[in-house]
Amino acid sequence: MWSIVLKRLVMAVPSLVGVVIVTFVLTHALPGDPAAYFAGPAATNEAIEQIRVKLGLDKSLSQQFVYYVRDLARGDLGMSLTTGQPVATEIKNRLPASAELTLLGLIVSMAIAIPLGVLAATRPGSLVDHVCRIVATAGVSLPVFFTGLILVQVFYNLLGIAPAPFGRLDIFLSAPPQVTGFYLIDSLIAGNGGLFVASLSQLILPALTLGIFSLAPIARMTRASMLAVLSSDFVRTARASGLSPFTIIVSYAFRNAMLPVVTTLGMVFSFLLGANVLVEKVFAWPGIGSFAVEALIASDFAPVQGFVLTMAVLYVGLNLMIDVLYGLIDPRVRVET
Secondary structure: OHHHHHHHHHHHHHHHHHHHHHHHHHHHHOOOOHHHHHHOOOOOHHHHHHHHHHHOOOOOHHHHHHHHHHHHHOOOOOEOOOOOOEHHHHHHHHHHHHHHHHHHHHHHHHHHHHHHHHHHHHOOOOHHHHHHHHHHHHHHHOOHHHHHHHHHHHHHHHOOOOOOOOOOOOOOOOOOOOOOOOHHHHHHHOOOHHHHHHHHHHHHHHHHHHHHHHHHHHHHHHHHHHHHHHOOHHHHHHHHOOOOHHHHHHHHHHHHOHHHHHHHHHHHHHHHHHHHHHHHHHOOOOOHHHHHHHHHHOOOHHHHHHHHHHHHHHHHHHHHHHHHHHHHHOOHHHHHO
């Protein structure tokens, strides 16, 4: 297993190098001049040029890239011009908010999609099977920001049962003492049940938005994988041996159907990291996605580069975790690798 992990890490290095190069080139190719933006509309050309020199934008693109790589090697992601704080500090402070929302959205999606896919596979052509197809089609067809706006309109504006979609907590509440950065966990550690409920209520709509967006591929893959396993020889043998349907489905079929589902979960999680940007803007969520969007509008290069690099590292770590799970679910994968 350790050899697999080491091999995957070595293979990830060229991908991360490519991400650094492509991100740097694309951000500097974007229209707009950061120096002119921060100098203001009334600034003179001399003032703009002074800011450009201060930011190092007067140097050639190759020189800027060398300085950028040098800073990356020292763990310096640069300074955010919009907030005046180091990008690494901003990402460290905002990443728990994005991770908590993304993970809860994935949990919501799994809680709905996996049982629905299993039931649809065990009852093909039934009402449950048709519901699974409809839900999957609707989830993948609706844009994530549209789903979020609809949920806000229904549950906040019309029904009034959801809190205002403005951040992680109500403005009259204080954040729990930071341990993990996840408000749900930190509020439980602090023993504050009311703060836990308040944090969860703020998370429900954005997490549901991400869950609806991501449940389609999980449900479809679970159904297809279960159908393939249920028609296999060892399942027919288990049925002929007189085992109960529950034992066959849970102990035999579901475990053997998990590998493609785990692959889909990894792919869906990467989709959620991208969709999180739109959800954070809809619900005013203070995560790294909204931070990157605000920086992009202001032509602030460093936060955008830091955001993309962070997403790339998370994606590499996620793929590594999937490889480890493969070996735990099916030991034959470790032997073949």
